[in-house]
Amino acid sequence: MQKGLQPSTSKVYLIKWPEAFTAFHPDQKFVQKFLKPLLIGELAATEPSQDGNKNAAIIQDFETLRSQVEKEGLFRAKPLFFCLHLGHILLLEALAWLMVWYWGTSWTLTLMCAVMLATSQAQAGWLQHDFGHLSVFKRSKWNHLVHKFVIGHLKGAAASWWNHLHYNHHAKPNVLSKDPDVNMSGIFVLGTVQPVEYGIKKIKQMPYNHQHQYFFLLGPPLVVPVIFNLQVLKVMISRRNWVDLAWYLSFYARYFCCYMPLYGFFGSVALNLFVRFLESHWFVWVTQMNHLPMNIDHEKHQDWLTMQLQATCNIEQSFFNDWFSGHLNFQIEHHLFPTMPRHNYHLIAQRTRELCDKYGIPYQTKTLWRGMTDVVSSLKTSGDLWLDAYLHK
Known part of the structure; x- marks a missing residue:
């Protein structure tokens, strides 16, 4: 402390x-x-x-910027935006079920149903993120309540699990041993510091020089259907969070009531796993392209602006990129102002860039494709650093 x-x-x-x-x-x-x-x-x-603090000027200018955008009302949400977003999630779920209920459960229709459900799940993931950050309602308790509904009833996860992990990530992004998102349990080595440390200590839990290849097998396919599901169950049961467990069970009760009459029990389980598999790819690429290729290091006790910018980059704005990433293509603005409604990120982006330019802090913006390819190239670079340290140091 x-x-x-x-x-x-x-x-x-x-x-x-x-x-x-x-x-x-x-x-x-x-x-x-x-x-x-x-x-x-x-x-x-x-x-x-x-x-x-040597960075008092940066801190003061950032607080001035924050005060300005508060006075401009950029921390006030537009209810219609979030209502429409929730509406299109529910519509996708309804259409997916109606399609197989009315036309049958052929392989083609089942695949279309799974894609629609995965899209609904991914978009619900971005929506729960909004409520989890208290960026929709003025009163926090309403945000918390709707957050439990969206992440629990619509997604089958737990608000308490998400809050603990995600707030730690925001407080110390890309800080080793503090950001849970860069705690890869020895499966991957990240950045330029950790690989060398592992190499010098002769740690070889995995062939890290090939991690950019086995990432495609262990990363996108498994994070949501396996890792997150196990974590959610562990957190709810170990902490005896029965409220989150009730919301979690309500998702599966609704899901099996809808799909067991059509696919049977095992068919419904298989469909759900396939939907999670598709969603997991979407989730992993969007969440990792903003952070994984950036600086990952031990605690440096930097000011808020510098720390967030070193660990975060943006993806170019477009209607598709905004929708596809839940506006997390404006990851820089989101990390600097996490309670700001996402529909206002673009209104603050230029002033954020100007503040960074003033102090020589890199403000990176990439294409969507570049952001994704940088995930793989950064894993390869880290793996090569590990191999060099392992063999020669």
């Missing part, structure tokens, strides 16, 4: 990361009462507010 100054006050609190605290809580007045037990003192007017 670090000592940090809660923005807009002269009080010093024992908090993990001041900028992160501000970024994750849309109602700053409400959460002030939870800081009282962490109050450790107050700064005199002559004392430095950032404890000698």
Whole structure:
């Protein structure tokens, strides 16, 4: 834990990361009462507010930008946008079922049904992400409630599991041992630091020089249907989170009621696994292209702007890219302002780039294809670094 100054006050609190605290809580007045037990003192007017932080200018300019966009109303959501997004998810699910119910369960129709369900699941994944970040409703409790409905009832996962992993990722993106998204359990080595460390220590749990090849077998196909499902069950049961478990079971109750009469039990299970398999490819490529090719290192205690930009890149804007990625093609803006509704990311992108240019912080934007190919090339580079260190150091 670090000592940090809660923005807009002269009080010093024992908090993990001041900028992160501000970024994750849309109602700053409400959460002030939870800081009282962490109050450790107050700064005199002559004392430095950032404890000698060399990046005080960056921090100040970023806070100014944040204040400006708040005054412009860019943290207010458009209800119609999210209603339409939910509507097209439900419509895809309904059409997928109606198609096989009315025309039959031939291989062609079943494949079409699976593609539609996978599309619905992927888009529901982006929607639950919005509610999980408290970026839709003004009141946090409504965001939490709808988040449980979308991730639980529409997707068959758990809000508590997602919150724990994803908020840690946002607080310390691409920081080894702190960001769960770069904890690959020894299956992959990432970045330029970890591969060399593994090589020097002669760690060879996998043939890492071939990881860019076995990634296609162990990454996109297995993350959602196997890894996430096991994690979700473990978290709900070990933490006795019965509310999330109820939402989780409601998804499978609805699913089997719809598809068991058409496919039987084992056929329904097979269909669900195939849908998860398709969704998993979509999910992995979209979520990894913004982070995996970027800098991955141990904790450097950088300011919020610098830390997020070193670990994050954008994908070019287009109607398809926005829809396909759930607006996570604006990953930079999302990481800097995680409670901002995604339909406003493009309105802040130019000013974010200008702020980065002012301080010489790289602001990377790639094509969709380049973002995906960089995932593979970065894995190959890391694998080659491991092999060189393993053989020669």
